[in-house]
Amino acid sequence: MQRAGEQISGTGAAARYAEAVPRYTSYPTAPHFHAGVTGETFRGWLAETGQGDDLSLYVHIPFCDRLCWFCACHTKMTRRYEPVAAFLDALFCEIRTVGDILDGRGRVRALHFGGGSPTMLRADDIVRLGSALRTAFNFADNAEISVELDPNDMDEARFDALAEIGMTRASLGVQDFDPRVQKAINREQTFEQTKAVVDGVRARSVRSVNLDLLYGLPHQTLQSVADTIRQALTLSPDRIALFGYAHVPWFKKHQTMIDEAWLPGPEERFEQQQETARIIREAGYEAIGLDHFAKPDDPLAVAARQGRLFRNFQGYTEDACRTLIGLGPSSVSRLPQGYAQNMPATTQYERMVREGNLATVRGIALSDEDHARAWVIERLMCDFAFSGDEAVRRFGECGRRIVAEARARLQEPGSAAGLVEEAGVFTVRDDARPLVRFTAALFDQYLKQGGARHSAAV
Structure with missing residues (x-):
């Protein structure tokens, strides 16, 4: 050796x-994408999709009704629904354009709604969006449909709408249950709210619940983050994603609202990661890659044991599709030929897709x-x-x-x-x-x- x-x-x-x-949710990574990949490039790549190819879809909803200061996602805060409704009309245009290019080729095996907050959509719009996607693309009968949920958005109508579009996995952002930490990141969400959402989706036969948790947040200590993990485990999630907070204020200016003096240093972050991972493993979960955990019978754990684990922009997955089509502003598509990213600015994205064009502005072959x-x-x-x-x-x-x-x-x-x-x-x-x-x-x-x-x- x-x-x-x-x-x-x-x-x-x-x-x-x-x-x-x-x-490394992609390689090459997004900073190396360039403007040489255009809408016409992406159109040509899509046109080469085979009749029997498996597809994944990612739909990005770029709005939240509050701005979490820790977040590095592409999103904007709005208290008004009018911008969201206008965006949806544009999104339907993009869905139709991509569907027309594929012309019935390919079969969707997985669909992920991310953001932003997909659950900011009204219940009837959730149903409309699900219908538009099924009209434009061929879905496998057993397609996995996962949705990122904000517990602060949820009500009975939204629970029912998500069940109607066939949600099979709910992913809840928890981050931390400590009120002091929540205040420092502008994300107030009680344990009781989170539990109510877990109970709500399970009552509608959603078979998989994922919780997103963070270490390295402002004011977190080894004890406080361990307490959050233990609380989360009482909900018996099927999967846990345990991420280190990425402090990138040069990329996301709102992170400057977090005083760097509040952040744990590298050694404490390392201790938090090690301790929380130990607690999760001792609760019977299998470690998946760098930062995911799953119950032994979960498909992700089975895939990891069998050497069928993959990684994409949503993290670790058992989804083996070589073609992932991103819809919505800033979304990234991955095809065998390369990566193509949509215009990040929502207003410009809307203009491009309303004109019948693809919104691609950069990528890499x-x-x-x-x-x-x-x-x-x-x-x-x-x-x-x-x-x-x-x-x-x-x-x-x-x-x-x-x-x-x-x-x-x-x-x-x-x-x-x-x-x-x-x-x-x-x-x-x-x-x-x-x-x-x-x-x-x-x-x-x-x-x-x-x-x-x-x-x-x-």
């Missing part, structure tokens, strides 16, 4: 290695080298390992170069970020797994180009 690199466990090491690196490195990075992020032989089988000369590159790093003490090789398989050591983003970054050819800034690795 070849080994290289120092031990990474321990808080001092966490502080040393917690430098800014991408989250994938080279053979990109495909090979994307596969290696995804396998590291999902399995903490990749097979050198499989890399060569899949990608030929590109795979050989990457394997040679990995072996060269193993010969340089301190440069392999916890990577070891045994019998041709490159594996991230157990103590280095919390910093797997750092390991994945070793294979990122774009990382030092363009001066992109990212969040901390832990």
